[in-house]
Amino acid sequence: MTTVRAPGVWKRSANLRVGFLYLLPSIILFAVFLFYPMIRTIYLSFFLTDQNGNAAVNVGFENYSYLLTSPAFLNSMKATGLFVLYTVPVGIILALFFALLANEKLKGIGFFRTMYSSTMGISVAASSVIWLFLFHPSVGVFNRILLVLDLPQIQWLLDPEWALISIAISTIWMNTGFSFLILLGGLQNIDEHLYESSRIDGAGYFYRLRRITIPMLSPTLFFIITISLINAFQTFGQIDILTKGGPSQSTNLIVYSIYREAFINYQFGTASAQAVILFVIILVVTLLQFKLLERKVHYQ
Amino acid sequence: MKKVELIDVSKSYDKQVDVISNIDVTIEPGEFFVLVGPSGCGKSTMLRMIAGLEEITGGIIEIGGKRANHLSPDKRDLSMVFQNYALYPHLTVQQNITFGLDVKKVKKAVQAERANEVAEMLGLSDFLKRKPRELSGGQRQRVALARAIVSEAPICLMDEPLSNLDAKLRAHMRTEIRRIQRKLGITMIYVTHDQVEAMTMGDRIMILHEGKIQQVGKPIDIYNYPANPFVATFIGSPPMNISPARAVPTKSGIFIEDTIHVPMNEEQVAASSARSLLAGIRPEHIKPIVTGTESGNRIQVEVTNVEILGNETVFSFQVGQREWMAKWSGQWDIAIGDQVPILLGSEYFCVFDEETGELIRKPEGLEHLSIAKEVII
Numbered sequence A: 001m002t003t004v005r006a007p008g009v010w011k012r013s014a015n016l017r018v019g020f021l022y023l024l025p026s027i028i029l030f031a032v033f034l035f036y037p038m039i040r041t042i043y044l045s046f047f048l049t050d051q052n053g054n055a056a057v058n059v060g061f062e063n064y065s066y067l068l069t070s071p072a073f074l075n076s077m078k079a080t081g082l083f084v085l086y087t088v089p090v091g092i093i094l095a096l097f098f099a100l101l102a103n104e105k106l107k108g109i110g111f112f113r114t115m116y117s118s119t120m121g122i123s124v125a126a127s128s129v130i131w132l133f134l135f136h137p138s139v140g141v142f143n144r145i146l147l148v149l150d151l152p153q154i155q156w157l158l159d160p161e162w163a164l165i166s167i168a169i170s171t172i173w174m175n176t177g178f179s180f181l182i183l184l185g186g187l188q189n190i191d192e193h194l195y196e197s198s199r200i201d202g203a204g205y206f207y208r209l210r211r212i213t214i215p216m217l218s219p220t221l222f223f224i225i226t227i228s229l230i231n232a233f234q235t236f237g238q239i240d241i242l243t244k245g246g247p248s249q250s251t252n253l254i255v256y257s258i259y260r261e262a263f264i265n266y267q268f269g270t271a272s273a274q275a276v277i278l279f280v281i282i283l284v285v286t287l288l289q290f291k292l293l294e295r296k297v298h299y300q
Numbered sequence B: 001m002k003k004v005e006l007i008d009v010s011k012s013y014d015k016q017v018d019v020i021s022n023i024d025v026t027i028e029p030g031e032f033f034v035l036v037g038p039s040g041c042g043k044s045t046m047l048r049m050i051a052g053l054e055e056i057t058g059g060i061i062e063i064g065g066k067r068a069n070h071l072s073p074d075k076r077d078l079s080m081v082f083q084n085y086a087l088y089p090h091l092t093v094q095q096n097i098t099f100g101l102d103v104k105k106v107k108k109a110v111q112a113e114r115a116n117e118v119a120e121m122l123g124l125s126d127f128l129k130r131k132p133r134e135l136s137g138g139q140r141q142r143v144a145l146a147r148a149i150v151s152e153a154p155i156c157l158m159d160e161p162l163s164n165l166d167a168k169l170r171a172h173m174r175t176e177i178r179r180i181q182r183k184l185g186i187t188m189i190y191v192t193h194d195q196v197e198a199m200t201m202g203d204r205i206m207i208l209h210e211g212k213i214q215q216v217g218k219p220i221d222i223y224n225y226p227a228n229p230f231v232a233t234f235i236g237s238p239p240m241n242i243s244p245a246r247a248v249p250t251k252s253g254i255f256i257e258d259t260i261h262v263p264m265n266e267e268q269v270a271a272s273s274a275r276s277l278l279a280g281i282r283p284e285h286i287k288p289i290v291t292g293t294e295s296g297n298r299i300q301v302e303v304t305n306v307e308i309l310g311n312e313t314v315f316s317f318q319v320g321q322r323e324w325m326a327k328w329s330g331q332w333d334i335a336i337g338d339q340v341p342i343l344l345g346s347e348y349f350c351v352f353d354e355e356t357g358e359l360i361r362k363p364e365g366l367e368h369l370s371i372a373k374e375v376i377i
C-alpha cells in the first residue's frame, strides 16, 4: 500500500514563487520611486530638519498639531477645497458636453475633435503664459471685452476675490482636452444599434441621454472623475506661474504650500506633514468615491 | 395591420454602387413576408430602410398607404429585432422588454403585466431579473423577440431572429412566431438566409441577390418554378442540379452532355434556338430504376459520394464537368465507386437561358398530393 503524502511547503508555494518573480521588476521600480519616498516622507513628518532635509529632532505629532491649528495651513485647505469644487464638476460637465457634440456624425467633425482635444498637447507652462496675457489687467482680452461691454474692470489675478476663480478657469481649460478625449472614446464605444433600437421606440434625445448614454458611459465617467479629483488636489504649475500663491494667500493650494515650506522656508518636517495630510485626504476622497459611486457604475 | 409598399427603391452607401436597386414590392396587411438571400445581398439594408434607420437614395416607401421616405423611425409604427439583438447591457431583461413601453409612458403596472405575459410566451420568466450578459446567445435572441412583440406594433421587422438557436428550439420558435403573428395580425417582414425558415414560415418569399429581386411568390411556386438558375440553386436542399445544354433542332429538344435528352415543345424550341442554355433537375426527381419504371433518360453513373440521412439517401455523381446529386427516400446500400442505373424523368427538367437567366421550360408533372384524392378511408 502506498501512502499519499501531502506535498511539502516548497512544492505548494511553487505558484507563489513564480508569481513573485513576475512581479519583481515592478516591485523594484515601485520600491525605489514610490515606497521609499513615501516612507521617507512619513518618517520626516515626525521630525524637525536641518537645511539639507536631514532629520534633526524627533517631535512626534507636533508638526501635525501645529499644522492643524495654523491659520495659513487651514486657509490652504479651504482654498484647495474650493478649487476642487470650482474645477472638477464644471470641467467634467464641459468635457461631456463637448464630447456629446463631437460624437455627432457631421461633416468635418474631425476638425472639432482635434480642436477640443488640442489643449492636451500644450504644456502647463506654455498655457499658463497664454493665460497670463489673457488675464492682464490693461491689455488682456478679458478686460478689453469688459470695457467694450461697459462693465467694471476686474483685476483677475491681483484681486483676492477673483484670483482663485481665474486659476480655476485656466485649469478647466487646460484639463478639458484630456477629459474630452477620454469621454469621446467612451461614447464611441457605445453600440450604435442601441440608439437605433431606442429611436424605433420613439425615445427623444434627453431620454436616450439619461437611459442609455450616461449609464453606458458610467465606467468612463467614474474614471475621469477620479483622475480629475486627484489632479485638482495636486495642482501646482499654473499657480507657480500665474500667482505664486498670492494675492494674500488666496491661491496657496496645498501642493504649492508644500513646495514653499520645503524649498523656500526649508521646513522639510512640516512640508512632509502637509504631504501626508494631502495623501490621506486624497485617499479618503477616492475611497468615498468608490464606496458611493461605484455601485452606480455599470461595467460591461 | 398595415401595408408596406416599396416603389423602385434603391440604396447606395457611397453614391456610386447601388447595394439595393429597383425594388418593387407590395407587402400586404397581415402578411408574413420573408426576405431571403445569401450573405451580403442587402437584406439588412432593406429592412433598415423600411425602419427608417437608413436613407433611401431612390424610389418611394409607403407605409399604410402614406409616403414614408422621410418619416422618422418612431412615426412608422413598427418594431424591429436586430441581427445582433441590440439589447441594453446595463438594463435587466425586464427593463429591456419594457423599454419601449416606458418611452411611451405606459403605466408601470401595465408594463410589468405585459412583460410577464410575453416572457411567459417565450420562456423567459426565470431570467427577468438578469442582465443580458448573463444569458446565452439563444436567450438573448428571445429577449430581442420579446421586446418586439411586447410593443404590439402593427408592423414587425425581424433580422435573422433565430440564427443562434439550436435546431429544436428553432423549430419551436418558428411555429411560435408564426402563431403570434397570426394571432395579433401583424404585418411581418422577416429576414433570413435559412431556406427552411423561408419555406415554412412565409406566406410569400422574396429572393434577393446582389441587391436585386430574383423572384417573389409563394414558397411552393418558387420551389417548383424557379425564375432563374440562382433561385433554382438557392432554394432546395441539396440544390437543383444544373448543367449547360445544347439545342438539337432535329430532335425537338436539348441535350445535356450529349446523353441526357430533354424534350421541348415547338414554342420552347423557338425561344431557345441559337442561345446557350442551362438545364436543371431537382435531386428528388432523379429516381432509381426498378421494374416497371416509366420511360425517360436511363443512364448509368458512378457514385462519388454518399450521405445517408436516416430516412433518405443522397449520393453524388459526375455529369460532364458538374457534380450532380440525387435524393432517394429510404436507406440505400450504395458505396463510393458503385455503378448505379438512374432514371432522369424528362418532364421534370427546367431549362434556363444562360444569359438572361429566364426560365424557358417549366417542369411538368410535379406530383401534387391531396388527401381527398389519395387517401382511401
Ligand SMILES: Nc1ncnc2c1ncn2[C@@H]1O[C@H](COP(=O)(O)OP(=O)(O)OP(=O)(O)O)[C@@H](O)[C@H]1O
Pocket (backbone or CB within 6 Å): B013, B014, B019, B037, B038, B039, B040, B041, B042, B043, B044, B045, B046, B083, B193
Ligand atoms: N454602413 C455601410 N456602409 C457601406 N456599405 C455597407 C454598409 N452596410 C452594409 N454595406 C454593404 O451593403 C451590402 C449589403 O449589406 P447587408 O448588411 O444589407 O447584407 P445582408 O444581406 O444583411 O447580409 P447578412 O446575411 O450577412 O446579414 C454589403 O455588401 C455591405 O458590404
Ligand SMILES: [Mg+2]
Pocket (backbone or CB within 6 Å): B043, B044, B045, B083, B159
Ligand atoms: Mg444582415
